[in-house]
Amino acid sequence: MSIKIFTHKVYSLVSKIPRGKVATYGQITRLAGNPKAARAVGMAMKHNPDTRCIPCHRVVASDGSLGGYSVGKGIETKKELLLKEGVVFSKNKVQMPISQWNAR
DNA sequence: CGTATGACTAGCT
């Protein structure tokens, strides 16, 4: 039974995103070691095994757009969750320079 | 096992 290393890493990284901050697919992908696998990250998020342990709503697109969400009403629910956590929004996009997670 | 898909990104118009 091969553990999906890439996906597993993605979940691990996403679960480390602090409340009130967001990370981009590109950022997660880079931390996972494959800067070109942004699409694969989206797949992992879509097939997320535990939405309560994996704050997939804290993952947004590189331009600050919400991208998508497979829970509730979709991006609407995602936006609400982020707003509740204190993420700064500008219209339908996240203010990346302000709310982007400073991974270390 | 091979094909198709998707919550992407960067570049250009």
Next chain:
DNA sequence: CAGCTAGCCATAC
């Protein structure tokens, strides 16, 4: 700013 194209990856069926 918005829209379209091409490139790339892992997963799903």
